[in-house]
Structure formats: structure tokens, C-alpha cells
Amino acid sequence: MSNINETMKLKDILFKVPAATGVFREIDIDFVNHGDRTLKEAHEEGNFNLENILYELNELDKERIDGIDVSYMDQISIIKYIERKYYEDLLDELPVLNDYVEKLSKQYKKEDVEYDKAAELFYNIYREMTVHIETEQSDVYPLLLTYYEENSDVVYEALKPHITRLLDEHKNIVNWFKQIRSLTNGYTPVDSNEPLNVFVMKKLEENEENIMTLLHLENNLLFTPFR
Known part of the structure; x- marks a missing residue:
């Protein structure tokens, strides 16, 4: 489990779990221009089930893009x-x-x-x-x-x-x-x-x-x- 929670910023979730880009794109979360927004704030402005998304994000493998952890x-x-x-x-x-x-x-x-x-x-x-x-x-x-x-x-x-x-x-x-x-x-x-x-x-x-x-x-x- 990746321990993603609703108070984390979108950009920090992506640095921890790069595969989250696919999840965010599917539910129209703009992580490019609003990366400083928390997942909870995105939920308040969006239309998705927060509990389900948290479960999905935490089930994602922490695969790095090309095996590279860009956050470092x-x-x-x-x-x-x-x-x-x-x-x-x-x-x-x-x-x-x-x-x-x-x-x-x-x-x-x-x-x-x-x-x-x-x-x-x-x-x-x-x-x-x-x-x-x-x-x-x-x-x-x-x-x-x-x-x-x-x-x-x-x-x-x-x-x-x-x-x-x-x-x-x-x-x-x-x-x-x-x-x-x-x-x-x-x-x-x-x-x-x-x-x-x-x-x-x-x-x-x-x-x-x-x-x-x-x-x-x-x-x-x-x-x-x-x-």
C-alpha cells in the first residue's frame, strides 16, 4: 500500500505514484495547473467517489517512470x-x-x-x-x-x-x-x-x-x- 490520503497534494501523490496520472485524467482532475491542490479539495470541486479513488490510488504499484524517481x-x-x-x-x-x-x-x-x-x-x-x-x-x-x-x-x-x-x-x-x-x-x-x-x-x-x-x-x- 502507498498510504495515499486525502490531505496530500496532487503533485505529491504523482511523485509518489506516477501511475496516478491515469486515474486523475479519467476523472478530469487537473494535476498540471492545480498540483498544489489537495485530493480533498479536488473532490470538493469534482464529481468522483473519494473513497473509491483513494482505494485505487493506494492499490497502484509504485512504478517509477522508466524506473526513475523524478522526485529525487x-x-x-x-x-x-x-x-x-x-x-x-x-x-x-x-x-x-x-x-x-x-x-x-x-x-x-x-x-x-x-x-x-x-x-x-x-x-x-x-x-x-x-x-x-x-x-x-x-x-x-x-x-x-x-x-x-x-x-x-x-x-x-x-x-x-x-x-x-x-x-x-x-x-x-x-x-x-x-x-x-x-x-x-x-x-x-x-x-x-x-x-x-x-x-x-x-x-x-x-x-x-x-x-x-x-x-x-x-x-x-x-x-x-x-x-
Whole structure:
């Protein structure tokens, strides 16, 4: 048992049990932008059975992402970890997946599904994340490395407007994924016998999981001094 309780902050639950991201996403808990909220506070604003969720969280194996416990990593290591684990794959995969999502929306355009709206939302995510990653790699992360190495007030002030903009982008991305999840009934294919339908829903869910975890690490570890 992991001894998760209702007074723990969402971000601390995730650091202790990374697999909790799946539980939180399923019940629409925004752990990216509200990581400082306790599970009890999330319950008071949400619509889920707290006792059941606590049981589920405590039954989860304490599996670390890639066997790595990020809660013991310093900020410099986190920056390098994010770049290595997420950035190259996302920049390669997002444009390809965007094409598949558009293809799926055209295939089901005449039927009673809302893949066209989901396609528009995913295009927003693809566009935002691409610029987001490029900006962080070229401007923000080098400054963050300097800030955490030198604790410089000058660098801190230079970073603040960048971080403020990135935090706003995080809110947009979380909201767009929430809408896609709703439009697709939790990424459930409307035709489980159609390979493209099954593939796209699976990849959309995988991308949400990866991107939400990435944004969680930024908001609740890297960007904490600037929030």
C-alpha cells in the first residue's frame, strides 16, 4: 500500500505514484495547473467517489517512470530528462498523428461522430506544443539552467515573462485534451473493427498521457519558483 490520503497534494501523490496520472485524467482532475491542490479539495470541486479513488490510488504499484524517481532529481537533471525522454519523440510524432487525426475526421465526416471537432482541437495542441518545445529548447531551458546553477536574480526576472506565457499555454493544452477526451468518449473507437479508428484513439490517449506528464514536471517542479 502507498498510504495515499486525502490531505496530500496532487503533485505529491504523482511523485509518489506516477501511475496516478491515469486515474486523475479519467476523472478530469487537473494535476498540471492545480498540483498544489489537495485530493480533498479536488473532490470538493469534482464529481468522483473519494473513497473509491483513494482505494485505487493506494492499490497502484509504485512504478517509477522508466524506473526513475523524478522526485529525487534536481531541476537541472529534470531539464535534461525532459529533453531526452519527450522532446524528440513529440516533435517527430505530433505532425504525423495530426495527419492521421485529420484523415479519421474526413472518413467519419458524414456519420454521427465529432471527430472533426477533435481534429481541430488536436491541431491546436500540435501547433502549440511544437512552438512550446522549440521556445523552451532555444530560450527558456538555457536560462533555467543558468538560474538553477547560479540562483541569479537577473535571470529570474528575465525568465518570469517566459514562464507566465508557458503556464498559460499549459492551461490551453490541458483544456483542449479535456475536450478531445469528452468528444471521443474517453478515446473509445466508434468502430473497433476499423484499424485507423483504433490506432488514432490509442495514439491520442498515449500523447495525452505523455504531454500531461511533461507539463506536470514543468509546472510542479521546474516552474515552481515562478508561479
